[in-house]
Amino acid sequence: MPRALIIGIGNPLRGDDGFGWHVIEQxxxxxxxxxxxxxxxxxxxxxxxxxxxxxxxxxxxxxxxGEPAGEVRVERVDGxxxxxxxxxxxxxxxxxxRYAKALFGRAPEAVLVSVKGAAYEFSENLSEAAMSAVPxxxxxxxxxxxxxxxxxxxxxEGTCLAV
Amino acid sequence: MGRQILIDPVTRLEGHAKIxxxxxxxxxxxxxxxxxxxxxxxxxxxxxxxxxxxxxxxSRICGICPVSHLIASAKTCDAILAVSIPETAANLRRxxxxxxxxxxxxxxxxxxxxxxxLLGMEADPGERxxxxxxxxxxxxxxxxxxLRQFGQxxxxxxxxxxxxxxxxxxxxxxxxxxxERRDRxxxxxxxALSRVQRTLDWFKRTIESFREEIRTFANFPSMFLGLVGxxxxxxxxxxxxxxxxxxxxxxxxxxxxxRYAEFIGEVxxxxxxxKFPYYKPAGSEHGFYRVGPLARLNIVSRCGTTRADQELAxxxxxxxxxxxxxxxxxxxRLIEILHGIERIEELLADPKILSKDVRAVAEPNRREGIGxxxxxxxxxxxxxxxxxxxxxxxxxxxxxxxxxxxxxxxxILQAARHYVSGDQISEGMLNRVEAVIRTFDPCxxxxxxxxxxxxxxVQVVARDGTLVRELRRN
Numbered sequence: 215m216p217r218a219l220i221i222g223i224g225n226p227l228r229g230d231d232g233f234g235w236h237v238i239e240q241x242x243x244x245x246x247x248x249x250x251x252x253x254x255x256x257x258x259x260x261x262x263x264x265x266x267x268x269x270x271x272x273x274x275x276x277x278x279x280g281e282p283a284g285e286v287r288v289e290r291v292d293g294x295x296x297x298x299x300x301x302x303x304x305x306x307x308x309x310x311x312r313y314a315k316a317l318f319g320r321a322p323e324a325v326l327v328s329v330k331g332a333a334y335e336f337s338e339n340l341s342e343a344a345m346s347a348v349p350x351x352x353x354x355x356x357x358x359x360x361x362x363x364x365x366x367x368x369x370x371e372g373t374c375l376a377v
Numbered sequence: 378m379g380r381q382i383l384i385d386p387v388t389r390l391e392g393h394a395k396i397x398x399x400x401x402x403x404x405x406x407x408x409x410x411x412x413x414x415x416x417x418x419x420x421x422x423x424x425x426x427x428x429x430x431x432x433x434x435x436s437r438i439c440g441i442c443p444v445s446h447l448i449a450s451a452k453t454c455d456a457i458l459a460v461s462i463p464e465t466a467a468n469l470r471r472x473x474x475x476x477x478x479x480x481x482x483x484x485x486x487x488x489x490x491x492x493x494x495l496l497g498m499e500a501d502p503g504e505r506x507x508x509x510x511x512x513x514x515x516x517x518x519x520x521x522x523x524l525r526q527f528g529q530x531x532x533x534x535x536x537x538x539x540x541x542x543x544x545x546x547x548x549x550x551x552x553x554x555x556x557e558r559r560d561r562x563x564x565x566x567x568x569a570l571s572r573v574q575r576t577l578d579w580f581k582r583t584i585e586s587f588r589e590e591i592r593t594f595a596n597f598p599s600m601f602l603g604l605v606g607x608x609x610x611x612x613x614x615x616x617x618x619x620x621x622x623x624x625x626x627x628x629x630x631x632x633x634x635x636r637y638a639e640f641i642g643e644v645x646x647x648x649x650x651x652k653f654p655y656y657k658p659a660g661s662e663h664g665f666y667r668v669g670p671l672a673r674l675n676i677v678s679r680c681g682t683t684r685a686d687q688e689l690a691x692x693x694x695x696x697x698x699x700x701x702x703x704x705x706x707x708x709x710r711l712i713e714i715l716h717g718i719e720r721i722e723e724l725l726a727d728p729k730i731l732s733k734d735v736r737a738v739a740e741p742n743r744r745e746g747i748g749x750x751x752x753x754x755x756x757x758x759x760x761x762x763x764x765x766x767x768x769x770x771x772x773x774x775x776x777x778x779x780x781x782x783x784x785x786x787x788x789i790l791q792a793a794r795h796y797v798s799g800d801q802i803s804e805g806m807l808n809r810v811e812a813v814i815r816t817f818d819p820c821x822x823x824x825x826x827x828x829x830x831x832x833x834x835v836q837v838v839a840r841d842g843t844l845v846r847e848l849r850r851n
Contacts, residue, residue: 227437256440257440259484259525260488260507260521260522260525261522261523261525261526261529263522264522264523264526312508313507313508313511316508316512316515316518317511317515317518317519317522
């Protein structure tokens with residue numbers, strides 16, 4: 215069982231929406247060996263639950279709306295019940311984790327690393343703000359792979375984690 | 378004054394649509410429309426592009442069946458090059474198309490329709506979904522994700538990625554298959570066969586409980602269209618067109634797909650972006666036909682693989698002539714998954730599948746090309762014209778879901794008349810109307826060829842034609 219599954223989500227033809235794909239490409243060049251499986255996808259579909267359930271840890275990398283552009287957010291993913299996700303073949307990270315648990319009886323620890331994008335028009339390139347966040351995201355991934363235990367920080371709101 | 382029931386959006390479909398039901402003064406359904414409210418315009422914006430870019434561009438029409446568009450488009454480019462592609466390339470494309478059909482049918486049956494079939498049309502929508510299936514029938518849910526994964530992994534193995542693979546190119550395929558990748562695919566065959574057989578066995582045991590849905594879900598006489606092989610066998614990559622009538626009578630056989638324009642016409646309606654193809658000799662009023670899994674099993678002489686032929690024989694016991702209820706699209710999908718797995722095994726068992734001769738290279742030798750293949754939802758036609766520089770000057774796409782447009786509208790009306798009464802409308806009634814559409818598994822992204830949604834006009838019209846209300850969204 216690989217220790218980690220890293221999933222980049224988005225559309226690589228829609229500018230910063232392809233952030234996750236971009237990071238996966240960078241990670242492919244690093245030859246992570248058996249420590250992690252890499253997956254780039256447009257959407258999270260139910261069959262991805264097979265890989266999720268057979269991993270010890272899942273790291274989702276995705277673009278997010280909001281400001282400031284380029285801000286990196288790390289949060290724990292819980293298997294929250296959302297009806298809208300259940301009505302389709304597209305799942306969001308919490309629904310995918312919940313589906314993996316429903317099918318296989320186990321849900322790995324999961325973290326979402328998101329970057330606030332600046333541009334989502336037709337483009338295969340990242341905006342300057344998103345591009346500048348890539349090294350930080352790679353560092354976060356390195357820490358998660360090495361340590362695997364993001365820790366909650368009291369001074370950050372919500373589910374934001376420090377790594 | 379008549380009233381209108383609006384189901385918007387219709388859920389568990391590929392794309393966006395709404396259904397309007399027009400009620401008469403007594404509350405009975407007198408008309409039903411399936412509106413597709415998105416427009417994509419691929420035929421127009423590809424004008425001026427280089428023809429050899431088309432397979433990759435066209436595969437972007439859809440994230441569910443990109444392979445089908447890739448293949449139909451590449452075949453169109455083969456025709457423009459006027460090349461006969463190497464046999465191994467044709468068989469590798471065939472394997473990928475079958476894998477596409479397997480994964481798409483698995484998505485339709487297990488992810489989109491099985492909640493209705495397993496949990497009941499009247500079940501709480503909060504439970505009637507993927508999670509409800511996983512809780513109530515975990516084995517079936519496992520088989521669903523396993524079959525979809527099987528198909529997707531074959532596409533990834535061949536094309537390098539699951540969605541929008543670029544491996545199919547004009548003249549053949551970009552790279553030969555390696556023995557290692559072939560063996561990896563073959564290793565998954567036994568489990569995939571077990572999964573689909575288990576599901577088929579369950580479905581056949583359960584089917585009696587859907588007697589009312591079978592009777593009322595788009596169950597009417599129609600013609601059926603699809604590709605067949607030279608001996609009438611199920612063929613999804615190449616072959617000739619066959620058209621059968623409701624009694625199983627042969628209307629056309631071994632019709633060259635290059636002549637599609639002689640017998641398929643299209644009409645438009647102001648209330649939907651999806652066109653209505655029809656069989657020209659019968660006229661637009663009476664020339665409607667169905668395509669897709671049900672149609673294919675109705676037109677073929679045999680599937681051509683052992684287990685699928687056994688299942689086909691049982692399937693045909695349900696109808697005198699053709700099997701007419703669109704509810705049986707579900708059943709047909711399972712048989713086609715079985716056939717696809719068996720056929721992939723056959724194709725990969727041939728040592729020639731590893732041949733390095735996988736591409737014919739040529740310059741354009743014709744100014745026009747037509748490419749036809751069977752997509753998961755039915756017959757897919759691409760037709761391009763180019764100029765002296767090889768730039769696209771005109772393109773026409775007739776999409777599988779479009780062929781079924783007339784049948785879907787008639788099917789909604791039939792189900793609505795049976796289930797919906799103006800005074801007593803329940804979630805289960807409306808879900809049955811939606812479920813009729815789901816049997817066809819329409820892909821609206823494909824059939825409207827949407828970059829976002831177009832401005833839309835909504836009109837409520839009384840029986841006497843008076844405009845009651847108009848809403849305009851920009």
